[in-house]
Amino acid sequence: MDKNSIIGFVLIGLIMIGFFTYQSRQYRDQMEAQAKIDSLAMVEQIRQDSIRAAYLREHPQDTVVAARVASGEKIAVYGDSLLNAAASSEEQFYTLENEKVSIVFSTRGGQPWSVCLKDFTNYDKSPLYLFKDGKGQLGFTVYAPTAVDTRKFNFNYIAEESSDRVMVMRLPFSNGGYIEQRYTLAEDAYSVDESVSFVGMNSLIPRNVLSMDVDFDVTIPRMEKGYKNETQYSRLNYYFPDEKKPENIGNGRSGKKRFDNRIEWFAFQQQFFSIIMRAPETFTSGDFKIDFVPQEDESHDLMVCSARVRTDLDVRDERISIPFEFYFGPNHFNTLKSYDHKYEKVIPLGGWLVGWFTRFVIIPLFNWLHRFIGNFGLIILLMTIFIKIVVLPFAYKSYSSSAKMQAIKPEIDKLNEKYPKQEDAMKKQQATMDLYRRAGISPMGGCLPMLLQFPILWAMFRFFPASIELRQQPFLWADDLSAYDSIIDFGGRVPLIGDHISLFALLMAVSMFFYSKVISGSQMTGDDPNAKMMRFMSVWMMPIMMFFICNSLSSGLSYYYLLSNLITMVETWVIRKWFVHPEEIQKKLKASAGKPAPKSKWQQRLEEAQKMQRQMQAEQQKKNRR
DSSP states (O other), X not given: OOHHHHHHHHHHHHHHHHXXXXXXXXXXXXXXXXXXXXXXXXXXXXXXXXXXXXXXXXXXXXXXXXXXXXXXXXXXXXXXXXXXXXXXSOOOEEEEEOXXXXXXXXTBTTEEEEXXXXXXXXXXXXXXXXXXXXXXXXXXXXXXXXXXXXXXXXXXXXXXXXXXXXXXXXXXXXXXXXEEEEEEEOTTSSEEEEEEEEESXXXXXXXXXXEEEEEEEEEEEOOSXXXXXXXXXXXXXXXXXXXXXXXXXXXXXXXXXXXXXXXXXEEEEOXXXXXXXEEEEEESEEEEXXXXXXXXXXXXXXXXXXXXXXEEOOTTSSEEEEEEEEEEEEOOHHHHHTTSSSGGGXXXXXXXXXXXXXXXXIHHHHHHHHTTOOOHHHHHHHHHHHHHHHHHHHHHHHHHHHHHHHHTHHHHHHHHHHOOSGGXXXXXXXXXXXXXXXXXXXXXXXXXXXXXXXXXXXXXXXXXXXXXXXXXXXXXTBSOTTSOOOSEEEEEEETTTEEEEOXXXXXXXXXXXXXXXXXXXXXXXXXXHHHHHHHHIIIIIHHHHHHHHHTTSOHHHHHHHHHHHHHHHHHHHHIIXXXXXXXXXXHHHHHHTTSOOOOOHHXXXXXXXXXXXXXXXXXXXXXXXX
């Protein structure tokens, strides 16, 4: 065995010894930590048992608690007899409703038990619940003088102070104080105001308690046709005061965030509906979490959203009231904007440029057309025509340049034959540019229209899947323009495609293929492998990729792209047919043959710079020879 092998075995042995030593130390530390946890749990169990025993000795008449303890149930027993009574009393339900929303409240925690929107239904036409019975948990935790979590107690319904729009519930304490929750439902709206009050409890809440914890957990059910599309546009938003827009987690991916900054509101946002909780006096910190439920889960739930926030608490007054505001409703832009709290920012309209175009052009135009037209397929058609007319002056140069290139194709073919070798690439390029100048063609003529149209295409990509106006609106074979249309259902998921084929997406891809083929036919690829690859990408790969992308997205979006491609093809044909005359271009080329082509100032500066560069290179070569 040589020296290197011995060193290697020694090093391996040392590494293994170090690893096992580290592992044994980690295991010992874990066992010590677990022993401490078990000891604390045992102490807490002994403390709870002693509290329960003392309580039963002092309150032998409380047969409910005695029976639950005798059955072996580990119930929490509080030093306050009224709290114990509230913990074991029977849960009851009451309803607040108006023309738009019906909210069932539970006395257990004095919290919303379910929320149903009256003007909307699920995709299967069943009633639309933002959350169903018991799938929402709203709790407030305060120390008085031990931790009191409102979700553990039944509140008393105060009938004399409640009405059709107001619900009052109270949790009494033995000292005469109480926690009051007062809900006020706005008329013909989706908003609910809540006031959490602590009355006569300043003697129970310690002076050093300066905050109250708020826990809000909601399981939101699935409401739309396509799971993928619904999850992609569902998320949890949180808004910091005075910011331009909220931040978020989600969009199809589970996640969590914690902040020690002040937060004005947070929103559990499904694709078209939101649950928003706002604190006018702001939350002082926030811990947010979102988990998406798998598509195959039998519960048919979409996601589980959790918020752990904290708010300030001033215990100096006899009555301490903390206001909150709730929004249970649709993600309708104008409705959300009317609250003037930037709620409308939960709707994904894109960045500042795309968002600006959507807010001030697309949405007003869409709403104006909807005032006169009820068919949304026709509205999308008219919007597409309007947008194409607006950008036509900019797109004309691109279309005409493409047509002119098609007209000089025979001359380009001659240049390819004249300069077949790779070393003549520079000469061929110069001759091609000279040909472009004589024909009046700008090689960059298509850049501006493309740059102008890209924000519009992206704005539409963001607008259609998030537009609640298109939800459940049928058109032709599509039963819901906000979801995918399906002409073939596979009965199971196929990689890349999904479980169906969308006809609008397929037609959009076919139209993109033919348009790209027509445009690429006018481009001079020659023997350039890069140009051939670009043509292959535009003609074949892009339509295929767009089909895979749009197959599960909004059919209204695919329909818009289909219309846009068809109108562009018509515009191109009209320009080539009546505005660009190949014979005139050929005459212009023959007339300018052998003559210097007029040069623009930019071309002159470029040639001067090239001339100076050649001179500097020549001088450098002379110096090197010396």
